[in-house]
Amino acid sequence: MEIESTEQTKRRRSVVVVGIPGVGKSTVIDKMVQTLKARNIPAQVVNYGTVMLERASKEYGVNSRDSIRKLPVEDQRKIQVKAATAISMMRNGFIIVDTHLFISTPEGFWPGMPIDVLQALRPTHIVLVTASPEEIIERRKKDTSRIRENVQRESVELELEAAKSLLFASSLICACPVLVVHNRENKVEETAQSILNAIG
Numbered sequence: 715m716e717i718e719s720t721e722q723t724k725r726r727r728s729v730v731v732v733g734i735p736g737v738g739k740s741t742v743i744d745k746m747v748q749t750l751k752a753r754n755i756p757a758q759v760v761n762y763g764t765v766m767l768e769r770a771s772k773e774y775g776v777n778s779r780d781s782i783r784k785l786p787v788e789d790q791r792k793i794q795v796k797a798a799t800a801i802s803m804m805r806n807g808f809i810i811v812d813t814h815l816f817i818s819t820p821e822g823f824w825p826g827m828p829i830d831v832l833q834a835l836r837p838t839h840i841v842l843v844t845a846s847p848e849e850i851i852e853r854r855k856k857d858t859s860r861i862r863e864n865v866q867r868e869s870v871e872l873e874l875e876a877a878k879s880l881l882f883a884s885s886l887i888c889a890c891p892v893l894v895v896h897n898r899e900n901k902v903e904e905t906a907q908s909i910l911n912a913i914g
Contacts, residue, residue, distance in 0.1 A: 726838060728802070729913055730811045730827075732881070733843035734873045736850035736857070738897045738905075742843050743810055745906035756807030762826075763813070765797040791830070798827075798834035811837065815880040823876050832888045839913045840892045842881045847871055849899055 731746075733739035743759055750757040763779055770776045770793050774785060782790060801811060814826035827835070845853070847870045854865050878894070885892040893912050897905040 726805065727913060728804070728809045728811065728835075728837045729839045729841060729909075730813060730835070730837040731841045731843060731909075732813060732815045732826075732877070733897075734850070734870075734877055736853040736870075737843045737845045738853065738902060739812070739843045741902050742895075742897055742905050742909070743812055745902050746810060746909060749903075749906055749910060750808055757810065758804070758807055759810045759812055760801055760804070761812045762797060762801070765800060766793050769793050769796050769800070791828070794828070794831045795834050798831045802834060802836045811835070815842070815877050815884070818873065823880075825880065827880075827884060829887055832884055835888070837888055837890055839890055840881060840884055840888075841909055841913075842877055842892065842894045843897050843905070844874060844877070844894060845897050847874070849897075850874075 731739060731743055733742075747757045747759060766782060767776075767779055770782050770785070773793070774789065776782055776785070782793065785793075801809070816823040816826050818824075847867050850870050851865050851867065881892050881894070893909065895905050895908050
């Protein structure tokens with residue numbers, strides 16, 4: 715196993731950014747990358763689901779994320795861990811991992827980053843992008859790229875509560891700091907900058 719030097723560990727930034735639909739997570743990530751590149755800091759966004767699909771395609775011949783869900787649970791877990799391990803091996807620059815703390819299913823909330831995935835991923839920071847229920851509902855209504863049922867405030871509040879609970883549980887598992895940032899309307903630059911200030 716490769717052991718990172720103190721200097722490598724000091725330079726390494728593997729930031730997991732999460733948030734429920736409607737908080738503006740993708741917009742915040744884009745602004746973070748723009749800011750870093752303007753400072754000549756190499757930045758790479760890694761979509762965890764995309765890395766999973768690449769692994770699943772090579773090993774199981776599947777060609778979509780929906781196909782991954784049809785694999786046996788044991789195989790899905792193996793793919794999750796292998797994808798997390800591959801991301802953890804990325805050493806250069808500033809790695810921003812775009813993923814989900816949980817997936818809402820008819821059975822309830824399904825963890826997007828179970829214990830073995832977090833341990834393999836080895837993030838240096840976890841950031842939860844959040845917003846008020848009113849902001850989230852309005853943003854979801856404006857998002858024509860997705861088909862969603864009528865959003866109720868109560869369900870959004872439950873999602874926000876679940877996200878915060880899983881955030882702090884994740885921090886205990888991987889022993890890294892966590893940050894909660896409120897992405898207010900038309901304040902995405904401030905949100906991105908507050909994240910970058912916090913994680914150095």
